[in-house]
Amino acid sequence: MGGPTPEHVLKLGMGFWASKALLSAVELGVFTVLASAPADVTSLQQKLGLHQRSARDFLDSLVALKVLERENGIYRNTTEADLFLDKAKPSYVGGILEMANARLYGFWGSLTEALRSGHRQNEAKLGTDFFAGIYADPDRLRGFLAAMSGISAGAAHAIAAKFNWKDYKSFVDVGSAQGMMPVTLLRSHPHLSGVGFDLPPVGPVFEEFVAHNGLSAKIRFQAGNFFEQALPKADVLIMGHVLHDWSEPQKKALIGKAFDALPKGGALIVYDAIIDDQRRENAFGLLMSLNMLIETPDGYDYTGADCQTWMHEAGFSQTKVEHLAGPESMVVGKK
């Protein structure tokens, strides 16, 4: 005993069990049901439509995975699960897990094929285009944009706190989705005015979200396609979870367009699950890059150094990388 053990490799390799248990729990609405009232196994079985065979094993697995608590046979959400996995709360981040459950879990089953071929493994493989489908269906689009909000909320709070907003008056969020970033920034910095820039079908969802947050006077939507036209001008441009979708020439083109839209002294904020320069720490960022292999023709994630190089090539004079929250960082370039 005391020598090397296979525990790490076995736990990592079988990690899809724990992951899929949580994804199924989100799909089944476990956390939304428990947010309204803690419950015992019998009542949960009925409310969730679970067969009795494994209901208890499933719920106790969620206890062991620290997303549920159980006391005297009564299950309740942990603080985090209640805040982030209850569909009824604005802090819900489960949309991204719903998407992972419905799409990515299966597509990642073809990771080996993706690694051998270099080709994406999503709906495109069957000749359909997930994103075209989503933009054509207002209900699915709403769900997708809400999911994007879930994964942007942490970064938005960190950017509100860490960037020096008092030196600036206006910003454009490029690829704004529902508008989580503009809304979060305005809540902390009411002197700002912001624009959400995204494809035309996003407009109504964005405007509803902004109105719901009482910020329609400060934040407006501008429809456009960032490859086909110039970006709207502002003191600060933000590109979050955008650059990693695209090839290197496309990444550089977008950074160049941001440069053109900024005044002298203006700033570009790029954020993503940016990989550490040594490419050995940020596992999530590296795996996100493999997710771009699964999902896009040419996209990939990048290091802070990569992004700083592209920014300098575009003409930015000062750049820096700053950690935001979890696996995410921002790269800031000043014109």
Next chain:
Amino acid sequence: MGGPTPEHVLKLGMGFWASKALLSAVELGVFTVLASAPADVTSLQQKLGLHQRSARDFLDSLVALKVLERENGIYRNTTEADLFLDKAKPSYVGGILEMANARLYGFWGSLTEALRSGHRQNEAKLGTDFFAGIYADPDRLRGFLAAMSGISAGAAHAIAAKFNWKDYKSFVDVGSAQGMMPVTLLRSHPHLSGVGFDLPPVGPVFEEFVAHNGLSAKIRFQAGNFFEQALPKADVLIMGHVLHDWSEPQKKALIGKAFDALPKGGALIVYDAIIDDQRRENAFGLLMSLNMLIETPDGYDYTGADCQTWMHEAGFSQTKVEHLAGPESMVVGKK
């Protein structure tokens, strides 16, 4: 900042990325190739048949997941990966990960359906029987039994060290597979003689493994079906990764048969990823029970207290639970 963050739920929910990256690495033979010689990305790309698009992201993901190391651009296995994931070494445990990659990852994609219906989601859903297929095909059977050895090795070493073997002379390993347990016990306790009991097709694979380890004089194979006949008699009976496959009546029947095969003073050792009595710590054991939902008609994992109750009902006078290694424990019953 400082309040609750969604990091835990997002990391858990997206955990299938890390898991599948390792499973694909095992499938592609990354660790076997690197065990023969450390290599740079270009050479690995060629040896492994990787497309250049994501080869570096894939390998650096494995570095961040701590199964590879990288120095000056040269990748090598970590100590654990080299020992446990190189196919050429007898300590290889990757067989179980190969099986997870080829079968379970996909079947777990139907976990929600399993939880709603109570029905397994493996080949049985398509009307085929994975195990019948395996027992009918000597090559696949050999691979499967080797995989079982991989996951039994840790428990076998712990049982060799923790059970009081000097009081006993003979044992039967019920459901022996390739024979990892008998071989491991004999290496530490040469005074023992052992029997591997399993279905007839297992015989040649078992005998080859025992002969390869130079132990044919001390260990023999006995063919049989543990539901259709009495168990062979010995001082100690061992049932590892057996009971969880079956329903409660079947579990009790097997424990009863073990009792009948033991002399007074004899012992039954049951081991599995036994769930803690409070059902809140051993996530792997609870998830293994969901795996039994995916794989078997009625199987489930159980706590030490459950197993002790069944043993007492069968007539065992003393019982105890002892931790082995990782998520596994043994329950020992004395007649």
